[in-house]
Amino acid sequence: MKQNNNFSTQVIHAGEQSTYADNTIFPAIVTSSSFIKRSLDDSPDYAYGRVGNPTRHAYETSIARLENGHGAVACASGMAATATVLDLLPKDSHVIVMAGVYGGTFRLMQDYRGKTSGLSASYIDLNDLEALAASRQDNTRLIWIETPTNPLLQLVDIQRVTDFARAHGILTCVDNTFCSPWNQRPIELGVDLVMHSASKYIGGHSDLIGGVVVAAGEQLFARLRAISMAIGAVQGPFDCYLALRGLKTLDVRMERQCSNAAQIARYLSQHPLVEEVYYPGLESHAQHELCKRQMRTGGAVVSLKLKADRQAMTPFIEQLSIFVLADSLGGVESMINHSYSMSHNSLSHEQKINIGISENLIRLSIGLEHVDDLIADLDAGFERLRTACA
Ligand code: PLP
Secondary structure (H helix, E strand, C coil): CCCCCCHHHHHHHCCCCCCCCCCCCCCCCCCCCECCCCCCCCCCCCCECCCCCHHHHHHHHHHHHHCCCCEEEEECCHHHHHHHHHCCCCCCCEEEEECCCCHHHHHHHHHHHHHHCCCEEEEECCCCHHHHHHHCCCCEEEEEEECCCCCCCCCCCHHHHHHHHHHCCCEEEEECCCCHHHHCCHHHHCCCEEEEECCCCCCCCCCCCCEEEEECCHHHHHHHHHHHHHHCCECCHHHHHHHHHHHHCHHHHHHHHHHHHHHHHHHHHCCCCEEEEECCCCCCCCCHHHHHHHCCCCCCEEEEEECCCHHHHHHHHHCCCCCEECCCCCCCCCEEECCCCCCCCCCCHHHHHHCCCCCCEEEEECCCCCHHHHHHHHHHHHHHHHHHHC
């Protein structure tokens, strides 16, 4: 830059802004929207931030590796990731979906893509192979697997469903949000695509909204990248940095959170005020054998039904001192969620009851706190519940 340029030019160009260190331990947060071409013939790795960004690339390549996939695209949210997967499908496609999927997934497929892209969906128990075969249509293009489901933690036998899908040329996608690649790696079981709400375990600190889709193969990855570039719902560099930073501690976080959850599930299963505990890591869980086959542990979410009505339960839910009442899960802090009135509020009463979401159901997302403190917090809550029920 010439020394005698005007101040308004200097404030923009002074210094060495286009050089950054290449020996940093952690990838730099590169916020630049555009990248400089040295000449007309130059084709640098990055040209424009929607198409590619070094911080996003560092995160995408990391999660793709962790899921054992070919490549990943980072999206603005979990729902943007789901929408990206649905954009792989031609107009008027049919999808087979695990009944009881996350409410937002149901809403996107049913209320939006149903109207705009002619998408139709059959919601079934994917473990019922007869129902799976019966629901297949000529235009079935995708099987959407969520395992474990939210909040009842039902599992789907991934291998069996992918065998069926392969035999009929149908794509498969697993929403792996509840497990993270630490606990379950669906691509190793034959799945084509893995999707995450990175807002949960991948970020891990309740400080970002993000989503990611990992493709098992090269061709699908190329198509996903093209869609991501076309619709532009990409993850920004700051959030990619947070997600990548979250990934670095995924192993230790998941180990502690899942171990805490297993102890809490055992504690709850012996409590007289608990009607039922939902946790696939418990030997008494109907799908415990499947859990051992396809997951590393039972996970860090525990759901339960209390022996109490809504009124009696309210102080239990609202007055815990460590568990925070929140819609999300997967953070370092333990959270409690009343699925009926919170995460699944958009469903009608009948829809909720049909999928087992009754008013006495609670979902716990277990964090990194000391397990004794978490159990003491629940114990105090049960004491209040006992008084309310008396
Ligand atoms: N999938 C599951 C299982 C979820 O729990 C959520 C959010 O709670 C989503 C997808 C959507 O993710 P996001 O909120 O990041 O858009």
